[in-house]
Amino acid sequence: QVQLQESGPGLVKPSETLSLICTVSGGSVSSGSYYWNWIRQPPGKGLEWIGYIYYSGSTNYNPSLKSRVSISVDTSKNQFSLKLRSVTAADTAVYYCVRNLLDCSGGSCYPRKFDYWGQGTLVTVSS
Amino acid sequence: SYELTQPPSVSVSPGQTASITCSGDKLGDKYACWYQQKSGQSPVLVIYQDIKRPSGIPERFSGSNSGNTATLTISGTQAMDEADYYCQAWDSSTVVFGGGTKLTVL
Numbered sequence: 099q100v101q102l103q104e105s106g107p108g109l110v111k112p113s114e115t116l117s118l119i120c121t122v123s124g125g126s127v128s129s130g131s132y133y134w135n136w137i138r139q140p141p142g143k144g145l146e147w148i149g150y151i152y153y154s155g156s157t158n159y160n161p162s163l164k165s166r167v168s169i170s171v172d173t174s175k176n177q178f179s180l181k182l183r184s185v186t187a188a189d190t191a192v193y194y195c196v197r198n199l200l201d202c203s204g205g206s207c208y209p210r211k212f213d214y215w216g217q218g219t220l221v222t223v224s225s
Numbered sequence: 226s227y228e229l230t231q232p233p234s235v236s237v238s239p240g241q242t243a244s245i246t247c248s249g250d251k252l253g254d255k256y257a258c259w260y261q262q263k264s265g266q267s268p269v270l271v272i273y274q275d276i277k278r279p280s281g282i283p284e285r286f287s288g289s290n291s292g293n294t295a296t297l298t299i300s301g302t303q304a305m306d307e308a309d310y311y312c313q314a315w316d317s318s319t320v321v322f323g324g325g326t327k328l329t330v331l
Contacts, residue, residue: 132292215267
């Protein structure tokens, strides 16, 4: 059974960098069949996609966050990570790591569904 | 940027049919997914590629997508279906979520 588990500080000071790690079990971040994503949800609000990384290291980010975000992958540890720079209170949210299954049956690969989600971790930005 | 619009809330009586809409420009040309999120839990996929149900999702959940609107339909709604529902699509290699719909079963 695939499991994703977020870890990292629950409290970050304004202007500092938020750093989270997602550890994957029951599956491999080295597989070409998935995008590995970060999605967040501010308290009482909706879902916001942050970005994804592919096993090759290629990334794609939400344009509204692109200048502050970086996602990396560590295949040796079967983990991927999120860094969000210069945080403010507006970055307070539950952060989820999520797997997206790709459909590569036609030669090219297309994302199809967010099929496995981590339990989420609340990160509060406050001094 | 691409936007998906959902009604903030929908109410349904137990046993009746609930329909939740998701609107976006030419949404029917894209694949839509739907996620259910119960209070305090992570979202769960209930519909993908417009009409497909993952294993373990009850048959009462169904989807459609045409024109500018995708619809999630829950037939014979049960109290356990009370949750927030989010539609989602891909646009230019980025992910877009609708704002979410709170389904109340009363």
